Amino acid sequence: MQQLAKDLSKIDGLLIKREVDLSPLTTMKTGGVANIFLLPCSISSLEKTLSFLRKNGISFKIFGNGSNLIVAEDPKVVLSLSLLKNLTIKGQSLIAQSGCLIWETIKFCIENGLGGLEPLFGIPGSIGGAVFMNAGAGGISIGNFLSHILLTSEHGSYWKEVDDLTFSYRKTNIPKNCLISAVKFRIDKTQIRQKTKKIYSLLKTRPEQSRKIIQFAMKHRAKSQPIGFPSSGCIFKNPKGTTAWQLITLCGLKGYAINDAQISKKHANFIINRGKAKASDILKLIELTKERVFKETNTLLREEVVIWNDGNKI
Ligand SMILES: Cc1cc2nc3c(=O)[nH]c(=O)nc-3n(C[C@H](O)[C@H](O)[C@H](O)COP(=O)(O)OP(=O)(O)OC[C@H]3O[C@@H](n4cnc5c(N)ncnc54)[C@H](O)[C@@H]3O)c2cc1C
Known part of the structure; x- marks a missing residue:
């Protein structure tokens, strides 16, 4: 592992930590120790890291914000995208890199007079983890708002239209060799709904309105969930027709x-x-x-x- 860390240190823009205890990083506050914990500072360093790992046949795990994760092993190599935190608005899209937390993204939306994601505010995940899990609350799921996902593999990165993907209950079918490095949320003047698919956009919203929705959602969480204790959220998926x-x-x-x-x-x-x-x-x-x-x-x-x-x- 010493040699592997040395080889990885040659990659520009890659932060390498050794012997990282994952328990404080997961919301369950349990977990093993990652021998090598990798934090690429840019998408290009992420691509180089993936290329190196795959070429050398080194398996690794992807860590989002650790809020849906139970770590019951000492993993060898863990890759975290938590330093990819850029948030921008370009034309009709809000582009969020994977390391942005959900609440940070919603705060950015509010600062820019955009609403829609507020019911997701209390989900303690990163954008990458939330899209991978198709996280949802209050009747919406994150996948409903996306137009594109930036997929990265050892071959580079490309924007994939979400029409080519399936978002289902707590699942997104991204290709196996790829990870999510950024996403585009639609911004629109009017809400578009299709009969078969729920397709939503971020809409112009007054900040007071957004804050009210957040307060309502957070009150509901405090009433129904054991806030204050470490947990990983819901342990099981709801079976059809029941909870x-x-x-x-x-x-x-x-x-x-x-x-x-x-x-x-x-x-x-x-x-x-x-x-x-x-x-x-x-x-x-x-x-x-x-x-x-x-x-x-x-x-x-x-x-x-x-x-x-x-x-x-x-
Ligand atoms: C108190 C509490 C309340 C919660 N409430 C909700 C809720 O209301 N609704 C809900 O849906 N969930 C809820 N959750 C669960 C959790 O917050 C979500 O599933 C969240 O989206 C997970 O994101 P994360 O960044 O923490 O991912 P992690 O837990 O770190 O990872 C989850 C999975 O995603 C993969 N992954 C992470 N990032 C990427 C990436 N960039 N590319 C590819 N794969 C990736 C990981 O490898 C792992 O398999 C709750 C959790 C807690 C603790």
Whole structure:
């Protein structure tokens, strides 16, 4: 790994950190240690980094803002786009690089008199992670607002029209060898809606109006979610026709704990870290919940959170 870090240090504009503890970086506050943590400062340094890693057959993981992630291993190489933070308006598009946080992007929209994304304000993700997960709240998903995604691979970067992609429930089907380095949000004068697809644009909005929507959304979150405890948001996707929290509640699992990992009493689809929970406690609780819900309701819950546990387990 020493030699690999030395070779990577030859790439211009690439910040390299060693032995990075991922627990403070994830919202669950658990996790292993990344042996090499890479932070490209520009899209061109990102392209060079990807080219180097792929040419040398080095596998790596992509880290957004760690808000939908349970790290249950010590990953070798982690790539973070958190330094790609440019936000600009060009013609009918707002262009956001992947490292911008959702709230930062919404703040920028408000400063520029644009509204539409406010219901997403409380989602603690980056733009890259949010688009990868097609994050949503308050009846909208981020994918509804996009016109293009800048995809980057070892071969370079290109703008892909979203019409060529599918945004589904907490999923975007970007090509496997690519990552999301920036996106374009549509800006329009009028809302366009198509019957089959929800297509939205950012619209001219008064800042007071945007602030009201944010306040409403945040109040709703504070009422329904265990804000104040580390978590990864919803652990499971909602099965068709029901919600995961209802099924978990039905099985009497609200408040059930394995060490400091506990199924929230406030929202049964959240697992909270009461202090010293380990990733392994959370994984055990996830498995137990799936087994119990399947046994009692014949419904297989599927994880919404992304779990890293294929390397050196911790
Ligand atoms: C308190 C709380 C509330 C939440 N509320 C919501 C909610 O209302 N709605 C909702 O949808 N989610 C919610 N979430 C979950 C989470 O915030 C979202 O899924 C968020 O979009 C994840 O973004 P991230 O940057 O943190 O991604 P990470 O968690 O870091 O990564 C998630 C996945 O995306 C991949 N990824 C990250 N960046 C990129 C990139 N640039 N290119 C390709 N792949 C990438 C990672 O490899 C990983 O597989 C909540 C989480 C918390 C803790």
